[in-house]
Amino acid sequence: MLSKNVRLVLGSGGARGMAHIGVVESLEKEGYRIREVVGCSMGAVVGGIYCAGYLDEYKHWLVSLTKLDVFRLLDFTFSSQGFVKGERVFKAIENFIGDHRIENFSIPFTAVAADVANKREVHYKTGSLFKALRASIAIPTVFTPVIEGRSQLVDGGVLNPLPLNLVTREPGDIVVAVNLNANLPVTRETQVLNKEKAAYLKMLDAFRAQFLKVDSKAEEKIEQFGFFDLVTKSYDLTQERVTELMIKLYQPDVVVNIPRDSCGVFEFYRANEVIELGRKAFYQAIETPHVSRVGSPDITIRQI
Numbered sequence: 001m002l003s004k005n006v007r008l009v010l011g012s013g014g015a016r017g018m019a020h021i022g023v024v025e026s027l028e029k030e031g032y033r034i035r036e037v038v039g040c041s042m043g044a045v046v047g048g049i050y051c052a053g054y055l056d057e058y059k060h061w062l063v064s065l066t067k068l069d070v071f072r073l074l075d076f077t078f079s080s081q082g083f084v085k086g087e088r089v090f091k092a093i094e095n096f097i098g099d100h101r102i103e104n105f106s107i108p109f110t111a112v113a114a115d116v117a118n119k120r121e122v123h124y125k126t127g128s129l130f131k132a133l134r135a136s137i138a139i140p141t142v143f144t145p146v147i148e149g150r151s152q153l154v155d156g157g158v159l160n161p162l163p164l165n166l167v168t169r170e171p172g173d174i175v176v177a178v179n180l181n182a183n184l185p186v187t188r189e190t191q192v193l194n195k196e197k198a199a200y201l202k203m204l205d206a207f208r209a210q211f212l213k214v215d216s217k218a219e220e221k222i223e224q225f226g227f228f229d230l231v232t233k234s235y236d237l238t239q240e241r242v243t244e245l246m247i248k249l250y251q252p253d254v255v256v257n258i259p260r261d262s263c264g265v266f267e268f269y270r271a272n273e274v275i276e277l278g279r280k281a282f283y284q285a286i287e288t289p290h291v292s293r294v295g296s297p298d299i300t301i302r303q304i
Contacts, residue, residue, distance in 0.1 A: 004031055004032050004033055005032075005033050005035050005170070005172060005173040005174070006027060006032045006033065006034050006035060006173065006174055006175075006176050007035060007036045007038075007167045007168060007169070007170070007173050007174070007175045007176070008024070008027070008034050008036065008037045008038070008047070008167075008175075008176050008178075009037075009038050009039070009043075009162060009163060009164050009166075009167050009175065009176070009177040009178070009252065010023075010037065010038070010039040010040070010042075010043025010044070010046060010047045010178050011039075011040060011041075011043050011157075011161050011162040011177070011178055011179050011180045011181065011239075011243060012040040012041030012042060012043055012044075012155060012156065012157035012161045012162075012180065012181075012239060013041065013042060013043075013157075013161075013180025013181055013239070013258070013260065014041075014042060014139070014180075014263070014264070014265030014266065015042070015263050015264060015265060015266060015267045015268045015270070015274065016042070016180040016258055016260070016262060016263045016274060017041065017042020017043055017045065017046055017180060018042070018046070018062060018263075018268070018270075018271050018274040018275050018278070019178070019180065019258045019262075019274050019275065019277050019278030019281065020039075020042070020043055020046040020047070020178055020180075020278060021046055021055065021058075021059050021062075021275045021278060022274075022275040022276060022277065022278025022279035022280075022281075022282065023176075023178050023256055023278045023279070023281070023282045024046070024050055024055065025275075025279065026278075026279050026282040026283065027176070027282070030286075034050075034107060035107065035108075035170075035173060036107065036108045036109075036167060036168055037050065037051055037107060037108070037109050037110075038109075038110045038112070038163050038164075038166045038167045039109075039110070039111055039112070039136070039163075040111070040112040040136060040155075040156040040157055040160060040161055040162070040163050041136055041137050041139070041155050041156060041157050041161070042137065042180070043178065043180070044111035044112065044132065044133055044136040044137070044156070045133050045136070045137060046058075047109060047111075048102070048109055048111055048129050048132065048133055049093075049097065049129075050107075051102075051105040051106075051107045051108075051109040052097065052100045052105060052129060054096075054097040057096055057097055058093065058097070059271070059275070061092075061093070061096065062268060062271035062275075063271045063272050063275075065268055065269050065271065066269055067269045069269070070266060070267075070268045070269050072088075073088050073089045073092060074088070074089075074266065075087060075088040075089075087134075090130050090133065090134055093130075094130055099128055099129060099130050100128075100129045101126070101127065101128065101129070102124060102125060102126050102127055102128075102129055102132065103125070103126040103127075108125075108168075109125070110123050110124065110125050110163070110166055111123070111124040111132040111133060111135075111136045111156070112124075112136060112156030112159075112160055112163045112166065113132070113135035113136045113138070113146075113153045113154065113155070113156045114153065114154050114155065114156050114157075114158040114159045114160075115151045115152065115153055116140070116145070116152050116153075116154055116158070117150060117151055117152040118150070118151060121156065121159050121160055122135065122151070122153060122156075123166060124136070131146075134146055135148075135153035135154075136155065136156050137155060138153060138154040138155050139154070139155045139157075139265070140154050140155065140158060142265070143155070157239050157242075159242075160242070160246070161181060161239040161242055161243050161246075162177055162179055162181075162242075162243045162246045162247065163246075164177055164246050164247070164249075164250035164252055165246070165249075165250055174253040174254060175250075175252040175253050175254070176252065176253065176254040176256065177247065177252040177254070177255050177256070178256045178258065178278070179243050179247070179255055179256065179257050179258065180258045180260065181239045181240040181243050181258075181260045182240070182257035182258055182259055182260060183240055183259075183260065184257060184259040239260075240260060254285055254286060255285060256278070256281045256282050256285040257281060257285070258277060258278065258281055262274070262277060263277075
């Protein structure tokens with residue numbers, strides 16, 4: 001019988017992070033009490049908004065998004081530092097939930113970013129929620145980094161995609177980790193959903209064509225944009241390897257695994273399917289014993 005007090009660690013993985021919503025909702029439905037949240041990238045976004053008390057509002061906004069809505073939220077730029085600024089999407093979220101101070105949350109929250117200039121992790125436990133989230137989601141070469149003095153802040157997944165080392169370990173509490181970079185077979189259901197990518201990629205191609213009409217000197221930058229899919233897939237692969245090491249080293253009590261191929265980085269228009277994927281993965285994780293935890297024979301690490 002697992003304890004009802006949960007320390008929750010939410011990993012990075014682009015739009016796959018919407019699966020975190022399904023996990024959080026399932027934990028609450030089953031009577032678990034979330035005592036702390038540590039998140040990286042989209043894990044920080046979902047975790048921070050949950051701790052601020054606006055997860056329902058955020059979910060309702062996500063499920064309303066169409067492909068065109070998502071495209072309009074991506075404020076593209078052809079900066080050498082990234083393709084997307086990221087301000088537009090956070091402004092949209094801030095409009096309906098407002099900004100908040102992390103230290104005022106009733107549930108302790110930590111967002112993880114990486115300072116590439118100084119080669120270190122940055123942990124946001126206080127200060128502006130949106131400032132912390134914007135830094136935490138800045139995928140290198142995709143989102144432009146956040147500049148703070150001499151620091152250049154990017155996605156925390158660069159160094160720590162599943163920050164299990166930051167969660168508090170209290171006797172009697174269980175640590176639940178949600179891994180968005182699991183190397184698992186893609187189901188037939190996911191294969192069907194992935195067919196929707198074709199229309200979305202056509203939309204991106206149309207954007208590139210329009211950009212060339214405005215800036216005839218942008219050929220080299222447009223060519224770089226063609227490597228976008230390769231960049232994100234390579235980044236996911238790196239995160240998968242680091243995540244595996246973190247799980248082995250810090251041994252959470254429950255691991256909820258989401259296949260890294262289940263959803264593209266920007267496929268936020270698939271919110272309903274991805275949230276449901278998180279819900280199903282949670283129940284599979286708590287029902288399927290995997291391996292006994294070292295030094296704690298009464299607790300079982302569970303995963304899909």
